[in-house]
Amino acid sequence: MTIRIISTVLALLALAAGLAFANAYPEAPIVFDKPVRGVLFSHKTHMEKGLSCEMCHNRLFEMQAKKAQQNSDFVMESLYQGKYCGACHNGTLAFASNTRCATCHIGVKGEERLKNGGKPEKKGH
Numbered sequence: 001m002t003i004r005i006i007s008t009v010l011a012l013l014a015l016a017a018g019l020a021f022a023n024a025y026p027e028a029p030i031v032f033d034k035p036v037r038g039v040l041f042s043h044k045t046h047m048e049k050g051l052s053c054e055m056c057h058n059r060l061f062e063m064q065a066k067k068a069q070q071n072s073d074f075v076m077e078s079l080y081q082g083k084y085c086g087a088c089h090n091g092t093l094a095f096a097s098n099t100r101c102a103t104c105h106i107g108v109k110g111e112e113r114l115k116n117g118g119k120p121e122k123k124g125h
């Protein structure tokens, strides 16, 4: 009897761990460095806006950091056409890709600040 309860509890714990893993997103921001360095993407801030994984995976992005930047069309022009980040950053769902450059482009200094545990740079290039 006790053994059965314990094994049921263990099975439930394993299931919960599995579900948690399925929804785990990287805590640390991803900073793109191609074609230009210092472009910030944070899962944390995006998930806090109530977005679901499916909104970005797999239609817009693969679940692999720095995969999109291997594509030659990972450039502003594509964003303006509604691809990649531009699917949302179009001025309707989120601030438009042709505004607030420095919010995404934290630059090399911003990246260094992130690595040092500081806040991303708000201004600058």
Ligand code: HEC
Binding pocket: 022, 023, 024, 025, 026, 030, 041, 043, 046, 047, 051, 052, 053, 054, 055, 056, 057, 061, 062, 063, 064, 065, 066, 067, 068, 069
């Ligand atoms: C607003 C868009 C967006 C949402 C929502 C989102 N992701 Fe991502 N995710 C990205 C981007 C962008 C990348 C980097 C892809 C690239 O570089 O090509 C990424 C990468 C990843 C990676 C790879 C990390 C690594 O180090 O290789 C994992 C794992 C991941 N996402 C899991 C999730 C999970 C789980 C959720 C839901 C809880 C989620 N993501 C929601 C945009 C998003």
Ligand code: HEC
Binding pocket: 039, 040, 041, 042, 045, 046, 049, 051, 055, 056, 060, 084, 085, 086, 087, 088, 089, 093, 094, 095, 103, 104
């Ligand atoms: C599924 C929709 C969606 C996609 C795709 C998306 N974003 Fe966002 N993003 C949002 C929303 C919603 C906000 C918050 C609303 C606002 O600020 O206009 C936001 C806010 C941000 C912010 C400000 C908050 C912060 O994290 O500092 C940055 C920077 C940002 N996005 C960068 C990116 C980049 C870079 C990409 C592509 C790699 C991307 N986003 C893709 C929806 C999206």
Ligand code: HEC
Binding pocket: 032, 033, 034, 035, 036, 037, 038, 039, 069, 074, 075, 076, 077, 085, 089, 096, 097, 098, 099, 100, 101, 102, 103, 104, 105
């Ligand atoms: C929503 C986030 C976001 C905003 C806002 C944004 N960018 Fe970008 N930018 C990106 C991403 C993503 C890339 C491609 C990844 C990389 O170069 O690291 C990129 C790449 C670039 C590039 C190199 C590729 C190309 O298109 O020539 C330039 C230059 C650039 N951005 C300039 C700007 C300027 C100027 C603004 C403001 C008018 C701006 N960006 C606003 C996300 C953004």
